[in-house]
Amino acid sequence: MKTAVMRSIKARYRTRPDHPWPKFPEYAVFRHQGNGKWYALFMNIQRKKLGLSGDGSVDIVNVKSRPELVGSLRMKDGILPAYHMNKEHWLSVLLDETVPEKLVAELISDSFELTSCP
Template sequence: MKKEEIFEYVQKQYGTIPEYLWSKSPDSAVLRHKNGKWYAVIMTVEKSKLGLEGKESVDIMDVKCDPDMTNLVIQTHGFLPGYHMNKQHWITILLDGSVSKAKILDFLDMSYDLIGGAGRKENK
């Protein structure tokens, strides 16, 4: 799934438009929940910075993830610990075709819900 498709989806689904915050990374965009918090960051990074083989760049998306799921998810091909984020609460999804569009959108929706407060566990 290409980042342009993600931007189209979040515009229709949540009314979100990408924000480009960093002059040194003009291709990197933040997606904000209506409450102002980030629910996704889309970046282009060198594979080696992600612990992958190669010097070429790859598009990635960081999304918030339920901490109970994070360790399991990052063992799946195409998913990594959150790049430049809290690795307990964020995961990185490769946007290189290794993860299906349906899965990408599921994780994007989950991140949006987690940021919005839905899905928070009650204290036991």
């Protein structure tokens, strides 16, 4: 799913990912072209670091969300408190088919809007 979501972002928002951390070259940040703000961060994280059972890692995307929605969104399977981000404003979304691709796209769209210049 990660590849499909990233392709969709590139087409819809006309932005390309950058890879700001040499230590983690597979991490990809999508930013607004005008203000440089992040609206999506793709990472591959150990399941245990996310509080998930099992071994290995999972692909996630961090997105910004409205604080009044964060709590209810985190009640859905596959939507977690943001890894390494402000948990009041950001979410981590599993990209392992737990969250429907349509919902992932909607969350990215909201994140894009929330991080746009006024």
